Amino acid sequence: MTEPQSHQPATKPRLKRDTVVASICGLVVAFMVGASYAAVPFYNWFCRVTGFNGTTMVASGAPESGPIGRKISVRFDANVAPGLPWKFVPEQSEVEVRIGEVLTVFYTVTNQSARTTSAQAAYNVAPLTVGAYFQKINxxxxxxxxxxxxxxxxxxxxxxxxxxxxxxxxNDGLNSITLSYTFYPQRDQTPKPVAATETGARKGNL
Structure with missing residues (x-):
């Protein structure tokens, strides 16, 4: 009788395959982590370039073609986030402007508290699809x-x-655009105690 041949398990090819799979999984995880960190700045860049989600565009100067006859109303909105003791209002609630005409408007902000405070403003325009056409020079x-x-x-x-x-x-039927700003308080606004600062200065002079 012929004795059955013994088959040795292919440990080396299997080990190699497992190593390749593990390496691929590690690369995928690393890519996903990196993508999560890059998502926010990429999204901001995308909005600024395309005007997506009502993000206005940034221009270096007036348009080359100049203004045209069609007019449009631009409304101004001002908001303050909770926790910020500021009064923030536009000096004009609405203006009518020719398309392509450069215009300067002013917002007024007042710190209503008895302490120094800092904030940053974010903005958008409505309708959201008009962001690509709203150009801010300053x-x-x-x-x-x-x-x-x-x-x-x-x-x-x-x-x-x-x-x-x-x-x-x-946008043939578009007759108004709303520019909206919201001020948000800065997180680190804790001033250093004057007494502690003076004490440190005196120690340095000893």
Whole structure:
């Protein structure tokens, strides 16, 4: 009789395959973690480039084509997040502007508290699809604004509505745009105690 042949398990090929699978899984996990950290800045970049979600565009100057005859109303909205003791209002609630015309408007902000506070403003426009056509040349958004006790400040916004809006058939019936700002308090606003600062200075001079 012929004795049955013994089959040795292919341990080396299996070990190699397991190593490859583990490496692929590790790369996938690393990619997912990296993507999660990059998601927010990528989303912000995407909004700024495309005007998605009502994010306005940033222009370096007036449009080359100049203003056209069609007019549109621009409304101004101002909001303050909870915890920020500021009064924030537009000096004009609404203006009528020709498409392509550069206009400067002002918001006024007042610190109503007895302490120095800092905040940053975020913005968007409505309807959301108009963000790609609302061009800002200058504004106060996304920069730290610090106001002393009772301080009042005027903040300009220089903008225009891109003439390309007139070529977009989906906006033929559009007659108004709303520009909205919201100020949010900065987290770290705790001033250093004056007594502690003076004590440290005296020790340094000893």
């Amino acid at each position: 504004c106060f958004c996304f920069t730290d604004q610090t106001l002393g006790p009772g301080e009042k400040r005027e903040m300009p916004v220089v903008f225009y509505v891109d003439p390309k809006l007139a070529d977009d058939s989906e």
